[in-house]
Every structure is written in C-alpha cells, then in structure tokens.
Amino acid sequence: xxxxxxxxxxxxxxxNIQPWIVPMAILVFWQASxxxxxxxxxxxxxxxxxxxxxxxxxxxxxLFRHIWISSLRASGGFFAGGGLGLLLGLLTGSFRRMEIVxxxxxxxxxxxxxxxxxxxxxxxxxxxxxxxxxxxxxxVFFVIYINTFHGIRSVDPALLEMGKSxxxxxxxxxxxxxxxxxxxxxxxxxxxxxxxMWVILIVAxxxxxxxxxxxxxxxxxxxxxxxxxxxxIILYAILGKLADMLxxxxxxxxxxxxxxxxxx
Amino acid sequence: MGDGAMExxxxxxxxxxxxxxxxxIDGLVKRFGGREVLRGLNLEIPPGEFVSIVGRSGCGxxxxxxxxxxxxxxxxxTVDFDGSPPKNGYREDARIMFxxxxxxxxxxxxxxxxxxxxxxxxxxxxxxxxxLKQVGLADRADDxxxxxxxxxxxxxxxxxxxxxxxxxxxxxxPLGALDALTRLEMQRLIENIWKRYxxxxxxxxxxxxxxxxxxxxIVLIEDGLITFDEKVALPRPREYGQSEVAAIGRRALDRIxxxxxxxxxxxxxxxxxxxxxxxxxxxxxxEAAGGFIAATVSSRSLxxxxxxxxxxxxxxxxxxxxxxAVNSGSE
Numbered sequence: 323x324x325x326x327x328x329x330x331x332x333x334x335x336x337x338n339i340q341p342w343i344v345p346m347a348i349l350v351f352w353q354a355s356x357x358x359x360x361x362x363x364x365x366x367x368x369x370x371x372x373x374x375x376x377x378x379x380x381x382x383x384x385l386f387r388h389i390w391i392s393s394l395r396a397s398g399g400f401f402a403g404g405g406l407g408l409l410l411g412l413l414t415g416s417f418r419r420m421e422i423v424x425x426x427x428x429x430x431x432x433x434x435x436x437x438x439x440x441x442x443x444x445x446x447x448x449x450x451x452x453x454x455x456x457x458x459x460x461x462v463f464f465v466i467y468i469n470t471f472h473g474i475r476s477v478d479p480a481l482l483e484m485g486k487s488x489x490x491x492x493x494x495x496x497x498x499x500x501x502x503x504x505x506x507x508x509x510x511x512x513x514x515x516x517x518x519m520w521v522i523l524i525v526a527x528x529x530x531x532x533x534x535x536x537x538x539x540x541x542x543x544x545x546x547x548x549x550x551x552x553x554x555i556i557l558y559a560i561l562g563k564l565a566d567m568l569x570x571x572x573x574x575x576x577x578x579x580x581x582x583x584x585x586x
Numbered sequence: 587m588g589d590g591a592m593e594x595x596x597x598x599x600x601x602x603x604x605x606x607x608x609x610x611i612d613g614l615v616k617r618f619g620g621r622e623v624l625r626g627l628n629l630e631i632p633p634g635e636f637v638s639i640v641g642r643s644g645c646g647x648x649x650x651x652x653x654x655x656x657x658x659x660x661x662x663x664t665v666d667f668d669g670s671p672p673k674n675g676y677r678e679d680a681r682i683m684f685x686x687x688x689x690x691x692x693x694x695x696x697x698x699x700x701x702x703x704x705x706x707x708x709x710x711x712x713x714x715x716x717x718l719k720q721v722g723l724a725d726r727a728d729d730x731x732x733x734x735x736x737x738x739x740x741x742x743x744x745x746x747x748x749x750x751x752x753x754x755x756x757x758x759x760p761l762g763a764l765d766a767l768t769r770l771e772m773q774r775l776i777e778n779i780w781k782r783y784x785x786x787x788x789x790x791x792x793x794x795x796x797x798x799x800x801x802x803x804i805v806l807i808e809d810g811l812i813t814f815d816e817k818v819a820l821p822r823p824r825e826y827g828q829s830e831v832a833a834i835g836r837r838a839l840d841r842i843x844x845x846x847x848x849x850x851x852x853x854x855x856x857x858x859x860x861x862x863x864x865x866x867x868x869x870x871x872x873e874a875a876g877g878f879i880a881a882t883v884s885s886r887s888l889x890x891x892x893x894x895x896x897x898x899x900x901x902x903x904x905x906x907x908x909x910x911a912v913n914s915g916s917e
Contacts, residue, residue: 484688487655488746489678489702498701502692579692579730 367549372556375549384538389557392534395451396523396561399458404515407463408508411470416500421471428467436461437525449530454523461522462515469511473504506580509573516565524558606633606786607667607679607754609654614663616649616810623649625810626663636780636787638801640794640838646810647790651758654788655682667754681752685759687739689731689746696727699745717745721775737768741775748779755780757789761796770826773800777823794835794842799824804838814841853902854879858895863888872901 349369355361356368363371379385410428414421436457447453477500485499527536539554609631616624623646631637641647652658654665656672667677689698700714718724721741731739740760747755757776761769777800780787791797797804798818806814816834824831856874868888872879879901893899 480684480686480688481690483657484684485701487657487682488750494702498693499690502690505692577692579732 364546364548367552371549372552375547375553379538379550379553388533388535388538389561392523392527392536393561395454395527395534396458396519396565398451399455399523400462400515400519402455403459403462404466404512406459407466407511408470411467411508412474415471415474415504416496425471428464432464432468436522440525440529444530454526454531457526458519458522461518465515465518466508466511469507469514470504473507473511474500476507477503506573506577509569509576512572513566513569516569517562520558520562520565605751605753605784606635608633608669609754609786609788610664610666610669611650611654612664612666614650614653614665615661616646616653616658617661623810624653627807627811629805629812631786631788633786634784636789636800636802637805638797638803639788639790639805639807640792640797640842641807642842643792645807647807648758650807651682651756651788651790654754655680655756657682677754678750679752680754680756681747681750682756682758683740683743683747683760685762687731687736687743689739689742691731694728694730695723695734695742698731698742699749701746703749713749714745717749718742720748720779721745735768737764737772740764740772744772744776744779748783751783752785754786754788757787757791759790759792762792769796774823776800781822794838795826795831797838798831798835799826804834806838806841808842814838852908853900855898855900858893858897858899861888861893861895872899874901 352361352366353369356363356366356371361368367375376385410424414425414428439460440457443453443456447456481499481503482495485495490498524536527534528540531537531540535554535557539551542548542550542554609629611627611629614624614627614629615622627646627650629637639647639650649658653660656677664671667680672680689695690701693701696711696714696718699718700710703710703713705713715724715727718727721744723738723741723745726734726738731742734742743760760776761772764772773796776787789797789800794804798820801818803815803817805812808814814837816837818834820828820830820834854872854874854876856872856879858870859873859878860869860871862869862871863885866885867882868885870881870883870888870893872881881901
C-alpha cells in the first residue's frame with residue numbers, strides 16, 4: 323500500500339511540474355541570452371528587469387492606480403453591456419413577439435466589429451471614459467445576448483411540459499425550469515465576454531488615455547522603457563486569467579449539479 | 587399555485603375515502619394534421635379502478651393518456667371527470683408520470699419531489715421527505731438526480747406525482763426503460779401505493795403481462811378505437827408465472843396479433859415466393875395479383891412464427907405509408 327501511495331505522490335508531482343518545464347526553460351534561456359548580450363534590451367528586456375520595473379512601479383503606487391482604473395473600465399463596460407445583453411436575451415428568448423421585433427436588428431448590428439466603431443465612439447463621446455466603456459459594453463453585449471437567447475431556446479421542452487402539468491406557471495416556471503436550464507449557456511457567454519472585454523480594453527486604452535495599463539505601456543514606449551511595456555502585457559495576461567478563473571468559479575458554483583452528473 | 591388544495595399537508599399514511607376520480611370519455615377524437623389518431627373512443631372508468639391500456643405503438647394509447655392529462659387539446663368528443671369537464675383539460679388532482687423521469691437536473695431529489703407544491707418551506711420539505719420515504723428514497727433526499735439509477739429516478743417521479751395527492755394517476759409507460767428486476771420492484775411499489783390511496787389509475791404499457799399483473803381491467807386500443815375490454819378478476823398480488831395471468835395475456839396478445847385486428851383497409855392477398863434470411867431483419871417477397879410485394883420482418887418474429895414458401899398470406903400496410911406516383915410509363 324505504502325509503495326503504491328509513494329508512487330502515486332511522485333506521479334502527481336510529475337503531473338504538476340511537467341507543464342512548467344518548458345516555460346521555465348524559456349525564461350532561463352531568455353535571461354541568459356540577455357546577460358550574454360545576445361539580446362538587446364531595446365528589443366526585449368531581461369526578465370529580471372521586468373520584475374524590477376514592476377517592483378518600482380508598485381512601490382510608487384502608480385502600478386495599482388493603473389490596474390485599478392483599467393479594472394474599473396473593464397467591469398463598468400462588462401456590467402453595462404452584459405446586463406443589457408442578459409435582459410434583452412431573456413426577453414427575446416422568452417417572448418416570440420420580442421424576438422420578431424428585436425432579433426433581426428440585433429443580429430445586423432452584431433456583425434459590425436465593435437472596434438470598427440472606434441472613430442464614431444470618439445466623435446460621440448470624445449476620448450473620455452464614456453467612449454471606452456461604450457466600446458467594451460458593445461462587445462460584451464452581443465456575446466451575452468446570443469448565449470442567453472440560445473440558452474432559453476434550448477431548454478428541454480419535455481421538462482417544460484412536465485412543469486406545466488405539475489402546476490408551474492409564470493414566474494415559478496421561469497425560476498424552476500427556464501432560468502436554470504439556460505444558465506450553463508449564459509455562463510459560457512460570460513466566459514467569452516470576459517475574454518473579449520480585455521481585448522477591447524487594450525485597444526481602447528492604447529488609443530487615448532491618461533491612466534490605466536494601456537496608458538502606462540504607451541507612455542513607456544515613448545521613453546523606450548521596454549521593461550514597462552512588457553510588464554503591461556504581462557498584467558493584461560494576469561487580469562485575463564483572473565477573469566477566466568472567476569468565470570470558472572461561477573460555473574462550479576451554479577452548475578454543481580452538472581459536476582454531480584459527470585462523476586457518476 | 588396558491589391553491590388551497592395544494593397547501594394541505596400530505597396525509598401521513600391516512601387513507602382517503604373515495605379518493606378516485608370517475609372518468610368518462612365519450613366519442614373522443616384527436617387529429618394531428620389530417621390524421622385521426624383517436625376515432626371516437628368511448629371509455630368509462632369507475633373511481634379507484636386500475637385500468638391497463640395496451641396496444642401496438644402508434645395505436646393512440648399514449649395520445650389518450652396525454653389528452654386525459656390535459657397535455658393535448660381534444661379535437662372533438664368529451665372527457666368528464668366526476669361528471670364535469672376539466673378546465674382547459676388541466677386538472678390539478680390528475681398527475682402524469684412519464685416514461686422518462688423528467689427530473690430537473692439542477693434541483694435535488696427533495697426539491698424535485700416538491701415541485702409545484704406551495705406552502706412554508708419546512709412544511710414542503712417535510713411532505714417531500716414523507717413521500718420519499720414511501721418510495722424508499724428518503725436517504726437520497728439531498729442528492730442530485732444525476733446520481734440516481736433509472737429505477738430510482740422513476741421512484742422520485744412517482745413521489746413527485748403522489749405529493750399532490752392525485753385522484754387520477756396517469757402512467758405513460760413509466761417502467762418501459764427499466765431492467766426486468768427493477769420493473770418487478772416498481773410494479774409492486776405502484777400496486778401498493780395505489781391500494782393505499784385508492785386513486786384511479788390508468789397505465790399505458792406495451793407489456794401485456796405487466797398490464798394483466800397491475801390492471802383491474804385490460805383495454806386494447808387499435809387504430810384509435812377500443813377493440814378489447816376485459817376485467818381481470820384475479821387476486822393480488824399477481825405473479826408473472828401464474829397460468830391465469832398468462833391466459834388473459836394470451837387472449838389480449840392473440841387479439842393484437844390477429845389479422846382482423848389490424849386495419850381492414852389495404853389488404854393484399856398473395857403467395858410467398860421468396861424468403862431472404864438476415865440479421866436482424868429478413869425479407870419476405872409475396873407475389874400478388876398486381877405484382878410483387880417485399881415485406882421486411884424481424885428475424886426473431888420469423889423464427890417464432892415460421893413462414894413457408896407457397897403459403898397464402900395477407901399483406902397489409904398503413905394507409906399513411908403508401909406513396910403514390912403517376913405512372914407515366916404505362917400505355
């Protein structure tokens with residue numbers, strides 16, 4: 323028994339370590355080639371320099387201000403666009419008439435890439451926060467809308483029939499069957515929306531901003547601070563990963579019944 | 587939802603006096619598109635009776651049950667419960683149990699059982715636990731349905747129907763997907779619960795033996811009409827092996843399998859000229875006056891009822907399966 327469990331432990335250790343071997347090797351190689359002068363710091367700063375830049379900016383408090391501002395923009399756009407998308411998706415998904423009135427128009431607008439609206443957004447809202455939040459909302463809106471709509475439409479009709487024949491109607495039917503049935507699809511939308519939200523934020527922030535991670539990197543570019551530029555890119559990666567983890571946590575919480583199915 | 591009847595707590599083991607509904611069906615017709623599935627069906631079920639409905643697939647037996655449950659609209663004719671027609675076909679003291687359990691995967695067993703039951707949270711849970719105990723699943727109350735076996739899911743579905751104290755329980759092949767042993771167990775459970783609460787029960791099944799074991803009465807539906815209606819006056823519980831059970835089942839089966847039970851239209855007389863054996867289907871070719879007819883039959887039924895070359899047979903087919911084309915090649 324004990325031999326098996328030791329083997330089991332080393333097996334688990336291997337599984338946890340192995341995915342990190344390649345990234346670590348790249349980092350080491352990168353650091354070494356910078357040190358040996360193969361790689362100019364103008365092109366790519368050494369990893370340690372990026373870490374140092376991060377520490378300096380963190381100590382001055384500037385780093386957290388930028389992260390805070392960027393996160394505010396991202397979440398503001400997400401809640402505005404996502405909330406509206408959820409609401410309209412629920413409406414068009416639940417009421418045939420709303421679908422007839424709204425869906426065609428929404429599908430037409432959906433085909434316009436949100437980033438194509440940047441010039442218009444600047445004309446309408448200036449280079450203020452409003453323009454950025456507008457662009458993010460627009461991108462997030464359709465992802466959530468489409469997934470909510472499809473989620474509601476794909477609720478199992480057999481379950482609906484059961485619910486009705488067991489006396490559920492109106493809000494009770496909605497709460498017990500329609501919403502939970504649509505939830506997994508809605509959460510897929512949330513995950514996609516999180517990803518899309520960062521893409522639009524990055525573009526919007528690099529165009530015009532006085533604060534935020536995008537501003538920080540653009541500013542650093544002017545002064546050839548490649549380490550800060552790289553730091554900004556890494557920050558986007560970390561924030562994106564955090565948002566994805568949040569989405570997964572929501573899925574685990576709300577769809578725990580689903581996990582119960584899979585384990586049997 | 588807020589109906590007073592539903593808020594009353596589930597009667598703990600109490601016997602309801604005269605609990606069953608009297609069902610009266612008169613000239614019931616159901617059309618889907620242009621096709622008549624039920625063609626003026628008449629049936630009267632006294633309160634508390636357990637009726638088994640059998641028939642080939644597509645004969646209209648499930649449609650009849652769905653009409654009784656109010657899941658479909660009646661094309662013409664009447665359905666009366668206790669002498670008055672149900673409102674919009676829906677009646678809260680009638681409950682249906684489906685072939686698939688239709689449990690909500692996102693609700694626990696106890697929440698699934700209490701679906702549609704109004705009242706205080708603790709009361710509702712107490713009721714649900716009580717019914718779950720009766721179907722032997724109280725210990726799984728807080729599990730997800732995904733963790734249950736097929737038989738356990740059907741027991742939850744039964745509990746979910748019972749919690750509303752139905753006076754008419756409609757069973758749409760609820761045991762069709764279960765393995766043989768679980769089936770026997772469920773039959774016993776349904777019988778015991780029916781005896782205890784004395785509701786009227788209508789069971790649709792394609793298993794004739796099951797129909798005889800559970801039913802006070804066997805009703806055979808063919809082509810949208812009742813063609814066989816026989817009381818089963820055997821003591822309960824009945825067993826599969828019993829000779830009386832087998833005899834009644836045999837009579838119903840003979841009727842189902844006999845030629846005149848099938849649609850009298852579209853019959854073609856002919857002689858078997860070729861038999862191509864295969865697995866699982868075989869082909870039998872019949873020479874009729876107007877040409878050859880190929881019949882695909884399951885090899886199993888062929889081995890049970892062997893056919894020989896040169897035998898005179900009747901070939902018949904459903905009218906909705908005939909394809910017509912203008913014969914442009916003829917002179």
